[in-house]
Amino acid sequence: MTDNTTPRAITCKAAVVWKRLxxxxVEEVEVDPPNSTQVRIKMLYASMCHTDITYWDGTNINPLFPRILGHEGTxxxxxxxxxxxxxKVGDTVMILYIGECGECSNCASEKTNLCSRYPLTVTDDGTSRIYAKGQRIYRMFSTAxxxxxxxxESNYVVKVDPRMPPSHACLLTCGFTTGYGxxxxxxxxxxxxxxxGLGAVGLGAVKASQILGASKIFGIDVNDMKRDMARAFGVTDFLNPKHSGKPISQLIKEATSGLGVDYCIECTGVASILNEAIASTKMGVGETLLIGVPPEKKVGLSLIPMILGRRTLKGTNFGGVKIHSDLPKIVEECINKEINLGDLITHEVSLxxxxxxxxxxxxQPSCVKVVIKF
Incomplete structure (x- = not known):
């Protein structure tokens, strides 16, 4: 006999992409109960990220349709x-796209936040448990x-501190934390x-730089509407290369007595900016971090070795932040009002x-973060 408390499939609404572009x-889908190591979550908030666009337009590594997008949410x-x-049932949680077992060699290392047991899943891992019109619906990463x-999967879930609004916690599940970390x-x-690039990712990098005591924080964007928010988050010098027609690296060197900066955080993913980002840093000791997701499937990066000049070039996933060990520290800074996440929300929509x-x-040029309220 089946226990009346046993979870059953739920029929609900979801935004489904049936074909590329x-x-x-928004239609009815059926969401099966969780398997033994999963949780089923009633969504409160989800937010939109430019990475979602790469899964919608098919420029990601493995485009699969039909699919439910979204990888940020509470x-x-x-x-x-x-x-x-x-x-347990009733816990308010953040949904992440990487895990942390705390036991594998990667989790024990300070070099990475990518768990070997619960890795970043670039495309759906086959456990979506969501169906519509008689067929299984793919997810983005291991989320939807x-x-x-x-x-x-329960290891990709982190409890939300009750002192933090779920709408704000939602913004820590990808973009802002990636830049900050x-x-x-x-x-x-x-x-x-x-x-x-001064979107949510870039502003995360700006805020971390401010909190850590950076002497100068240059914010570079071709959108002048980003200027005021960038300064509110900690930018000391806003530069729009369109106004001068000069390369980014030249603008930064002119502002640093020809030396360049110690760190450059590249958040656009635009291939043509890579060498400019590297050349903006100090010769021999500068470090460039690539965060931005390329807007095109074939990036065609053309790294000029002479520009590298013993500088360091690195990449990152989720900013190197470990979801169980590190994320609570960032949450605490939000609760203490060192970080005002609510300022990032420029638009709110229903499903x-x-x-x-x-x-x-x-x-829209004024857009930083769009939040879906369920």
Whole structure:
């Protein structure tokens, strides 16, 4: 006999992309119960990221359709698998796209936040448990937050501190934390920093630079509407290369007595900016961190070896932040008002109006973060 408390499939609404570049369709989907190590979450908030666009337009590594997008979000656990520990029904949680077992060699290392047991899953791992019109729906990474309910491996879930609004916690599940973490574990007080691209990721890098005591923080963007928010987050010098027609590296060197900066954080993913980002740093000791997701499938990076000149070039996933060991420290800074995440939210939509947010608001110059409220 089946126990009446046993979770059953839930019929709900989700935004489904059936074919590449088509508008999202909000329609009924069926979300199965979690397996033994998963949790099923009733979504409260999800936010939009430019990485979602690369999964919508097919420029990511492995485009699969039909798919539910979304990899940033918060919600309340509705049901848990029998092997899940440390989480219970009713917990408000953040949904992440990497895990941390705390036991593997990678988790024990200070060099990476990519767990060997619960890795970054670039494409759906086959456990989505979401169906529509008789077929399984793929997810983005191992998440699908643009749905009223999502099923996620429990190790990719972190409890939300009750002192923090879920709408703000949502913003820590990718973009802002990626930029913040990219600087957090590298920068030394008194250093000079240049951040190229002042969206949520770039502003995260700016804020970390400010908190860590950077002497100069250059914010570079071709959108003058980013100027005021950038300064509010900590930019000391805003530069728009369109106004001068000069290369980014030349502008930065002119502002640093020809030396360049100690660190350059590249957040646009535009291939043509790579050499400029490297050349903006100090010869021999400068470090460039690549964070931005390329807007094109074939990036065609053309690194000029002479520009590298014993400088350091690095990449990162989620800013090197470990979701269980490190993320609570950033949450605490938000609770203490050192970081004002709410300032990043420029637009809010319902799930029914998701196309307005995804296809309209995200293209507006004033847009930083679009949040979906369920």
């Amino acid at each position: 088509e508008p999202l369709n 919600g309340v656990i509705e049901s848990v698998g029998e092997e899940v520990k440390g989480l 937050t643009w749905s009223e309910y999502a099923v996620v 990219g600087v957090w574990k590298r920068l030394k007080g008194g250093s000079s920093v240049a951040v190229i 029914a109006d998701i196309n307005k947010g995804f296809l309209e608001y995200m293209k």
